[in-house]
Amino acid sequence: MLVKRPHDYLPSELTPEPLYRRRRELLRAAAAGAILGAAGAAHAASGGLPKLPSTARSRFSSPEKPTEYKHVTRYNNFYEFGTDKTDPYQYAGRLKTRPWTVVVDGECAKPRTFGIEELLKLPLEERVYRLRCVEAWSMVVPWVGFELNALLKQVEPNGNAKFVEFTTALQPDTMPGVRLPVLDWPYVEGLRIDEAMHPLTILAVGLYGEALPNQNGAPVRLVVPWKYGFKSGKSIVRMRLVEKQPLTAWEKAAPHEYGFYSNVNPDVDHPRWSQKRERRIPEFFARRETVIFNGYGGQVAQLYAGMDLKKFF
Amino acid sequence: MYLTPGRIGALKALVFLAALSPFGRLAAAAVWFPELLGANPAEYITRSLGDWCLRFLLVTLAVTPLRRFTGWNWLLRLRRMLGLFAFFYASVHLASYIAFDHVFDLVEILKDVLKRPFVTVGFTAFLLLLPLAATSTNAMVRRLGARSWRALHRLVYPIAILGVLHFWWMVKRDVTEPAIYALLLAALLGHRVVHAWRDARGGRAAASARAPAAGSPR
Numbered sequence: 001m002l003v004k005r006p007h008d009y010l011p012s013e014l015t016p017e018p019l020y021r022r023r024r025e026l027l028r029a030a031a032a033g034a035i036l037g038a039a040g041a042a043h044a045a046s047g048g049l050p051k052l053p054s055t056a057r058s059r060f061s062s063p064e065k066p067t068e069y070k071h072v073t074r075y076n077n078f079y080e081f082g083t084d085k086t087d088p089y090q091y092a093g094r095l096k097t098r099p100w101t102v103v104v105d106g107e108c109a110k111p112r113t114f115g116i117e118e119l120l121k122l123p124l125e126e127r128v129y130r131l132r133c134v135e136a137w138s139m140v141v142p143w144v145g146f147e148l149n150a151l152l153k154q155v156e157p158n159g160n161a162k163f164v165e166f167t168t169a170l171q172p173d174t175m176p177g178v179r180l181p182v183l184d185w186p187y188v189e190g191l192r193i194d195e196a197m198h199p200l201t202i203l204a205v206g207l208y209g210e211a212l213p214n215q216n217g218a219p220v221r222l223v224v225p226w227k228y229g230f231k232s233g234k235s236i237v238r239m240r241l242v243e244k245q246p247l248t249a250w251e252k253a254a255p256h257e258y259g260f261y262s263n264v265n266p267d268v269d270h271p272r273w274s275q276k277r278e279r280r281i282p283e284f285f286a287r288r289e290t291v292i293f294n295g296y297g298g299q300v301a302q303l304y305a306g307m308d309l310k311k312f313f
Numbered sequence: 314m315y316l317t318p319g320r321i322g323a324l325k326a327l328v329f330l331a332a333l334s335p336f337g338r339l340a341a342a343a344v345w346f347p348e349l350l351g352a353n354p355a356e357y358i359t360r361s362l363g364d365w366c367l368r369f370l371l372v373t374l375a376v377t378p379l380r381r382f383t384g385w386n387w388l389l390r391l392r393r394m395l396g397l398f399a400f401f402y403a404s405v406h407l408a409s410y411i412a413f414d415h416v417f418d419l420v421e422i423l424k425d426v427l428k429r430p431f432v433t434v435g436f437t438a439f440l441l442l443l444p445l446a447a448t449s450t451n452a453m454v455r456r457l458g459a460r461s462w463r464a465l466h467r468l469v470y471p472i473a474i475l476g477v478l479h480f481w482w483m484v485k486r487d488v489t490e491p492a493i494y495a496l497l498l499a500a501l502l503g504h505r506v507v508h509a510w511r512d513a514r515g516g517r518a519a520a521s522a523r524a525p526a527a528g529s530p531r
Contacts, residue, residue: 075352083487117346136414167530182486253486273487274425277416282347284355285416 043126043142047073051101051126052144060200060299061128067139071281076215077133078234079182080089080168081173087177088215094174095214095235102220106165106241109156116219120147121203123207127202129225131232132264132294138278138284143223144206149197157193157241164196165189165246166222167238183249189233190246190260191224192303199297200225203236226263226296263304264294268313316387328391332398335365336405355413362406367480367494369399370473374501381508396469400446403439413422431482438475441468473498 009216019302043066065240066072078088081095102119113258124144131139152164170186172178178185182224195201199290204223205212217234224231230250266275266289305313316324320449342349350357373395380388385436386394415422425437456463477498483490 056430059391071352079486083485085353137356180487180489269428271429272431272483274415274421276421277418279355279413282354284343284347284413285354286414287416 001218009244013248017114021099041076043128043208047208047213049213051210052120052206055124055126055144055206055209058127061126061142062130062139062140062295064128065131066128066142066208067281072139072141072207073176073215075281077135077229078177078184078215078217080170080177080187081215082177091176092214095169095173095218096171097219097235097306099155100150100219100237103238104155104241105150105238107161107243108241109158111155114151116205119146119151119203119220121135122150126209127204127223129223131177131223131229131276132290132293134228134230134270134273134275136273136275136278136290137281138288140280141209143202143204144209145184145202145204146210146224147191147199148201148203149199152196152239152241155241160243161241163193163242163245164191165238165242166191166233166236168233169235169237171292185249186237186251187233188246189222189231189248191231192245193241193302195224195300198300199305200296224262226293226300228264230258231262244294260272260308261304261312263291263292263309263313264290265309266290266313267292268310294311316440321387321390324387325391325394328394332369332395337401348501351365352464359406359409359413362402362409363480367473367476369395370469371379371494371497372475373399374469374473375496378501378504384480394447396448397449400442403442407436407439431479434475434482435479438472438479441472441475445472445479470502473502 033040045304047069061176074089075083075085076088078092078190081088089151093201098116100116102114102116105112119208124146126142126144128140128142130138133140166189168187168189170178191201202223203220205220207213208218214235217232217236220236221234222232222236245260248258248260250262264275266277275290277286278288282290291297339350339361343354343358344441347354373392376388376392376395380386411422412418415425425432427433445468448465450461463467477494479489480494481488482493
């Protein structure tokens with residue numbers, strides 16, 4: 001028969017048993033948090049991952065209410081683990097995140113390799129950013145991380161460093177999604193050097209005050225809040241300073257759909273989705289009008305002064 | 314296997330309830346437990362409704378081949394209802410897109426239909442379903458005459474092709490799921506092509522012995 005049983009209730013959509021058992025404890029903790037809430041700036045998570053050192057909330061943080069932890073961690077695009085939004089939550093647990101190193105090389109005076117422990121020792125801060133996916137949905141995410149420029153400055157980029165090429169992890173034995181040639185693995189992204197050095201561009205190592213869950217790009221990922229989500233590569237292993245504009249994974253896959261810049265822009269239509277409005281997860285109606293540069297135009301519009309944003313989409 | 318009229322009535326009632334249940338589950342979840350539908354309940358609903366529309370189109374198209382293989386002629390008695398359920402799921406799928414994705418912004422919807430190929434083919438398929446739904450009654454079969462009714466209802470073939478194409482063009486990269494629908498549809502349509510070819514080669518007598526009642530396209 002063709003009629004399949006509908007899989008309306010995925011195991012991942014139910015509360016995991018350990019969490020369910022701890023519910024009273026969590027409720028108490030939440031109540032305590034509500035009383036002490038003003039003391040700690042960071043948003044509390046319930047992921048059970050290692051806590052990060054107490055972090056100050058950045059002046060770049062949005063005052064909007066963050067999307068619930070369970071939605072941020074269970075609705076992800078991380079195609080290495082499958083193309084369904086719930087695949088990363090289900091399968092990313094296998095990702096090996098230790099040992100982990102990030103190579104920073106290319107056009108610079110002091111290329112070097114950073115161990116993840118070293119990155120975690122950098123001064124961290126909380127950044128509550130809007131995240132706008134090219135698929136016309138959005139979230140508000142309390143990331144924990146540091147500005148990418150803090151790292152790039154350490155390798156002393158030279159005059160030829162016009163772009164940064166980001167390469168993300170490729171672990172065929174832990175990533176079921178890379179068996180299919182959905183994209184040309186490993187996933188590669190890129191930024192212009194001034195975009196990479198911009199104070200809004202961060203490397204995130206945490207979420208909701210805790211270590212980054214695998215499905216969100218553990219142990220370290222890029223976050224560029226004024227661009228569509230796919231620009232913010234997950235599980236970064238290499239950053240190469242280059243002279244020529246890198247060819248990104250999505251540009252390779254569908255050049256007419258995904259441009260190098262991919263700035264959030266309601267006036268540049270995507271062949272698949274109207275970008276006029278967006279649905280804030282988990283709302284039903286896409287009632288929010290999308291704002292150019294995802295609302296960060298005040299800080300970043302000058303990067304694109306004089307550029308035709310319809311041409312450089 | 315022969316079914317008495319009473320049994321067919323009971324079977325129809327059962328199939329009706331079964332066919333309505335995916336909608337019932339989605340509606341109940343949307344109203345009372347949106348959490349069960351995940352982080353993006355509207356997307357889940359729209360896609361599920363689209364899936365069910367395609368499934369009912371395929372099931373409707375499976376009636377004739379299945380009847381030929383099994384000799385269960387009573388299957389034909391279910392086909393109208395199955396086809397109307399395909400139309401029902403197409404309608405609520407479209408309605409959820411209009412409401413959830415575009416919040417009833419008709420100008421934006423019109424642009425979407427004209428501009429995005431996957432929306433264009435999906436909407437075309439829906440428009441083509443309208444005359445089929447409108448002529449689904451016995452009275453309409455009589456009014457049109459069996460021959461032209463049958464000709465009109467052959468529209469279900471391009472409708473199903475457009476429906477699968479709509480799904481195929483909608484997905485971003487991984488076309489596994491639409492490919493499954495495409496394969497099933499190809500098998501169902503291929504069966505008809507082979508059958509028609511055999512008929513044309515002179516199997517007329519045998520074919521007419523198996524011929525369905527008036528007013529049914531195959």
